[in-house]
Amino acid sequence: MAIHLEPITAGSEHLILNMGPQHPSTHGVLRVILELDGEVIVNAEPVIGHLHRGVEKLAEHMTYNQAIPLMDRMDYCSPLINNLGYVLAIEKLLGLAVPERAVALRVLLCELTRIQSHLIWLGTHALDIGAMSPLLYMFREREEILDMYEEVWGARMHMAYFRVGGVAADVPKSFLARAGKFLSEFREKVDIYEALLTENPIWRRRTRGVGIISAEDAIALGLSGPALRASGVDWDLRKHLPYSGYDRYTFDVPRGMRGDVYDRYLVRIAEMRQATRICVQALEGLPAGPVQAEAPRVVPPEKERVLTTIEGLIHHFKIMMEGYSVPAGEVYVAVESPRGELGFYIRSDGGTKPYRLKVRTPSFANLESLCTMAKGQMIADMVAIIGSIDIVLGEVDR
Amino acid sequence: MKEELTTCLGDRLAGCTEACGELNVTVLPEHLLAAARLLRDQAALSFTFLSDLTGVDCGGDEFEVVYHLLSITHRSRVRIKVRIPRGAELPSVTGVWPAANWHEREAYDLLGITFAGHPDLKRILTPDGFSGHPLRKEYPLGGEK
Numbered sequence: 001m002a003i004h005l006e007p008i009t010a011g012s013e014h015l016i017l018n019m020g021p022q023h024p025s026t027h028g029v030l031r032v033i034l035e036l037d038g039e040v041i042v043n044a045e046p047v048i049g050h051l052h053r054g055v056e057k058l059a060e061h062m063t064y065n066q067a068i069p070l071m072d073r074m075d076y077c078s079p080l081i082n083n084l085g086y087v088l089a090i091e092k093l094l095g096l097a098v099p100e101r102a103v104a105l106r107v108l109l110c111e112l113t114r115i116q117s118h119l120i121w122l123g124t125h126a127l128d129i130g131a132m133s134p135l136l137y138m139f140r141e142r143e144e145i146l147d148m149y150e151e152v153w154g155a156r157m158h159m160a161y162f163r164v165g166g167v168a169a170d171v172p173k174s175f176l177a178r179a180g181k182f183l184s185e186f187r188e189k190v191d192i193y194e195a196l197l198t199e200n201p202i203w204r205r206r207t208r209g210v211g212i213i214s215a216e217d218a219i220a221l222g223l224s225g226p227a228l229r230a231s232g233v234d235w236d237l238r239k240h241l242p243y244s245g246y247d248r249y250t251f252d253v254p255r256g257m258r259g260d261v262y263d264r265y266l267v268r269i270a271e272m273r274q275a276t277r278i279c280v281q282a283l284e285g286l287p288a289g290p291v292q293a294e295a296p297r298v299v300p301p302e303k304e305r306v307l308t309t310i311e312g313l314i315h316h317f318k319i320m321m322e323g324y325s326v327p328a329g330e331v332y333v334a335v336e337s338p339r340g341e342l343g344f345y346i347r348s349d350g351g352t353k354p355y356r357l358k359v360r361t362p363s364f365a366n367l368e369s370l371c372t373m374a375k376g377q378m379i380a381d382m383v384a385i386i387g388s389i390d391i392v393l394g395e396v397d398r
Numbered sequence: 399m400k401e402e403l404t405t406c407l408g409d410r411l412a413g414c415t416e417a418c419g420e421l422n423v424t425v426l427p428e429h430l431l432a433a434a435r436l437l438r439d440q441a442a443l444s445f446t447f448l449s450d451l452t453g454v455d456c457g458g459d460e461f462e463v464v465y466h467l468l469s470i471t472h473r474s475r476v477r478i479k480v481r482i483p484r485g486a487e488l489p490s491v492t493g494v495w496p497a498a499n500w501h502e503r504e505a506y507d508l509l510g511i512t513f514a515g516h517p518d519l520k521r522i523l524t525p526d527g528f529s530g531h532p533l534r535k536e537y538p539l540g541g542e543k
Contacts, residue, residue: 221497
């Protein structure tokens with residue numbers, strides 16, 4: 001991309017500084033054009049699109065199932081939650097009910113994903129601000145979660161495990177035992193993270209009172225997720241517009257007061273504890289039964305049938321090659337991703353491919369608030385502010 | 399919510415239907431800004447949060463611009479739809495919901511919909527010097543040669 005660095009305010013004494021797109025603290029390829037008055041930020045204009053892959057256009061040319069792996073490549077830090085929003089939207093158009101065991105497994109894996117995503121965020125955010133060691137602790141636990149993913153479905157990141165009508169296959173028994181052990185130990189691990197940071201004077205000085213955004217501004221700018229809650233807004237889709245059976249679980253919605261970098265940190269720490277609570281409930285109350293809906297038009301047959309009967313083979317290929325038609329109509333389904341409101345707007349014309357798919361990604365919308373948070377702050381705080389929004393550029397640019 | 403919408407929007411409402419448990423409101427382009435302000439400011443509606451704004455290429459030289467609004471107070475959502483012919487301008491809602499800024503830039507970039515009164519309507523996702531609007535139906539999947 002050509003770089004034109006023209007002063008934003010002509011004739012002023014302000015310095016224009018280009019930050020990124022190759023900058024380790026922009027969490028990917030984000031470029032920010034900073035206008036500085038000395039060391040104070042006067043304006044910050046994010047320049048995005050470096051990772052634009054045209055996911056929405058691609059999806060228009062794929063059957064509904066074929067696009068599932070594209071979804072977890074948008075927010076690669078919380079792949080399963082992206083899968084969930086997408087399959088929920090298709091299931092809503094189809095009017096398809098999912099078996100209880102699959103619903104509970106989805107919740108369990110989504111909350112593990114939330115923990116995993118918050119761990120990456122915390123490790124890298126602390127590293128940005130200069131705390132080296134937390135990263136090592138957080139990646140230890142994240143590694144354990146990725147190993148559990150691998151046990152479930154063979155892949156460590158892009159699982160594409162949630163399918164229309166349920167999940168790809170039942171989880172192995174060893175996974176349940178392993179998850180139980182991990183969850184029982186994880187609360188203490190969060191205490192360790194807090195011991196490293198919460199009362200740490202350097203951490204507090206770098207984060208308290210930095211990058212403040214008021215609740216009114218946050219709502220007006222479309223900020224969502226932990227960043228919105230840190231400004232004091234009681235809004236969590238899992239609680240207030242529940243989906244996928246979240247209304248059956250007991251958990252709290254942590255909130256901040258000041259809307260600064262420190263509060264955003266506290267909210268995410270508290271969310272890890274709440275996610276653990278939900279996981280434990282999902283694990284303990286995991287019902288027995290099938291993990292895929294009885295919907296032969298949409299759900300492919302069992303592998304055993306595909307390999308041993310000609311009918312099964314035909315059935316399998318029909319779904320894989322042709323896909324299935326989805327009734328004409330439109331839906332908008334939003335789920336609470338670790339970053340905020342992740343919405344899938346699907347318009348179907350009755351065919352086997354979406355007529356239009358729009359993904360409302362939280363990182364894209366949240367990044368709009370960067371300028372409001374950064375104005376009047378010191379340039380040294382810029383990386384702390386960017387880190388506190390918790391953006392994933394794959395999701396910003398799609 | 400359907401009754402509140404009918405009462406508050408009055409004759410600015412061109413249609414209100416419910417499908418898949420979601421409310422669809424149709425508005426004429428000339429009533430969009432007035433309707434947007436009412437949707438945000440009327441206490442019975444309080445749609446203060448713009449979740450999403452996007453365009454759909456409907457074919458037949460028409461676009462539909464779709465707004466997804468969220469009311470945190472009432473825990474409800476509504477979808478606003480405005481149909482415009484290709485080449486026509488639609489008033490920008492950035493004055494009502496500042497969040498619309500980037501979403502409108504995206505619709506401009508990928509579909510070529512122009513929003514009048516937008517503070518800085520320029521491409522957002524495609525690179526500098528890019529021509530064409532990839533999400534239009536006639537745009538080839540492999541890109542223009």
